[in-house]
């Protein structure tokens with residue numbers, strides 16, 4: 001692989017081996033980590049993601065159940081399912097695949113999840129705890145990026161991290177984690193004036209916009225480390241990120257590819273969070 005590319009698949013493989021050992025250890029203690037996934041509707045991307053999550057669980061010995069509802073299912077049915085899973089002590093993690101159909105209020109559904117089982121880290125309680133620096137379940141994509149920074153040997157302290165995108169699931173939490181690790185953080189978004197002025201200052205550039213090849217060579221500083229979170233289809237239907245990888249490659253010091261970058265780590269951190277949720281109330285494992 002090109003030496004500048006941060007190999008998310010390889011890092012994911014290594015982390016999953018470690019997690020697999022942990023699962024074996026837990027099973028020895030009578031704890032069988034279990035993830036429940038709720039999927040509503042038949043969006044093909046969502047179905048692929050859910051299948052990949054299931055496969056990843058299976059590979060390391062985590063039990064997973066997918067509850068697949070048709071698109072017309074009412075909100076109350078989903079809320080009742082969440083409540084039932086909350087009450088079930090053999091279920092450690094609950095994930096509601098987003099987006100949900102428009103007639104279901106996703107805020108309400110997320111709020112219904114037991115924060116201790118919220119393996120996506122989307123519940124307000126977990127968001128609040130994280131901001132206050134308390135132990136919590138952290139969203140998978142930001143967590144994956146932190147692990148990749150560590151594995152790639154990138155130092156964060158004192159560096160200028162620029163985040164393009166401010167969603168609750170990627171932009172905001174990754175900014176918070178980088179801040180907690182002593183980066184100087186700038187958030188950019190669709191109303192940012194002169195975006196390039198900021199991206200050009202980034203030692204660490206995180207791009208989570210959802211626009212194919214939005215960031216190009218003229219937008220990045222020489223030697224920058226770039227994380228491309230975007231998952232898009234270009235005009236030819238080809239999978240691509242938010243960064244024009246080929247264009248920026250000569251300028252950057254390291255960059256995550258799409259596919260094979262941030263995506264595989266997101267799923268790996270879902271496994272890690274499920275294990276964390278399963279061990280949360282076991283004294284010997286609390287760290």
Ligand SMILES: NC(=O)C1=CN([C@@H]2O[C@H](COP(=O)(O)OP(=O)(O)OC[C@H]3O[C@@H](n4cnc5c(N)ncnc54)[C@H](OP(=O)(O)O)[C@@H]3O)[C@@H](O)[C@H]2O)C=CC1
Nearest residue numbers: 165166167170189190191208209210229230231262263266
């Ligand atoms: N690899 C992975 O594991 C994951 C990948 N993704 C992918 O990452 C991408 C982003 O996802 P997500 O955060 O959920 O997306 P959202 O659509 O929720 O957020 C996009 C953000 O980009 C900002 N934005 C849009 N246009 C511009 C622009 N022209 N200039 C600057 N900022 C802009 C928006 O600004 P504003 O707030 O002002 O609207 C918003 O904050 C998507 O492609 C998604 O598929 C998402 C999750 C996980």
Ligand SMILES: Nc1nc(=O)c2c([nH]1)NC[C@@H]1CN(c3ccc(C(=O)N[C@@H](CCC(=O)O)C(=O)O)cc3)C=[N+]21
Nearest residue numbers: 096097098099120140231258259260261263264266267
């Ligand atoms: N409740 C919830 N939690 C999520 O974490 C969540 C969600 N809803 N909705 C959708 C987004 C998106 N997301 C991805 C996960 C893995 C890849 C991934 O593995 N991508 C592969 C390739 C994927 C492909 O081939 O299509 C890669 O980048 O190499 C991508 C995107 C999680 N999300």
Ligand SMILES: [Mg+2]
Nearest residue numbers: 120139140141
């Ligand atoms: Mg996530």
